Amino acid sequence: MRLRITLEGRRYDVDVEILPDTGDDAPEDEGLAVPESVLQPPLLPDTRDEDKICRSPIAGMIVEVRAVAGRPIGKGEPLAVIDAMKMHSTIGAPLDGWVEEVMVVSGDMVKPGQILCRLS
Numbered sequence: 001m002r003l004r005i006t007l008e009g010r011r012y013d014v015d016v017e018i019l020p021d022t023g024d025d026a027p028e029d030e031g032l033a034v035p036e037s038v039l040q041p042p043l044l045p046d047t048r049d050e051d052k053i054c055r056s057p058i059a060g061m062i063v064e065v066r067a068v069a070g071r072p073i074g075k076g077e078p079l080a081v082i083d084a085m086k087m088h089s090t091i092g093a094p095l096d097g098w099v100e101e102v103m104v105v106s107g108d109m110v111k112p113g114q115i116l117c118r119l120s
Contacts, residue, residue, distance in 0.1 A: 008100045018117060052119040053093055056110040060084030064104055067099045080104065080116050 001016045054067075064081040067073065076092040079099075083089075097119035104116050 007060075014067060031045060051095055052097060052100075054079050054091065054092065054116045054119065056082060056114045056116055057083050058082060059091060059111050060107045060109070061087060062091070062104045062106055062110060062116075065102060067102050069099050069102050072096075072098050073119070082110065093119065095119065 001018065003014050003016050003116070005012045005014055060082040061084075062080055063083045064075075065079075066081070067079040073079070075095050078090045078092055080091045081088050081112045082091060100118045100120040102117045105112060105113075110116070
């Protein structure tokens, strides 16, 4: 099968081979250690430390925390849900990264600008 992929504005024509599902998803070389830093998505060159902090945009009560420390998260994926005046607002991740630390739990009252979690 022939496909065209566009990456960073450049087009690449690639050949793709569909392999039968053998049910064996184990890596070919299990002795190979993959550093965790390789698994983390790269940060944009202009990413500041402040960009990696997720803050509450409103005052309210945390009704659900979806972020889990040590797990990857994509830009816009839900981190937490805040109840403000009986209306639920979902707070998304400001960028792709790994959840480094979660500072709130369900039931916490938060103020605008309060840190919800840090990403790395």
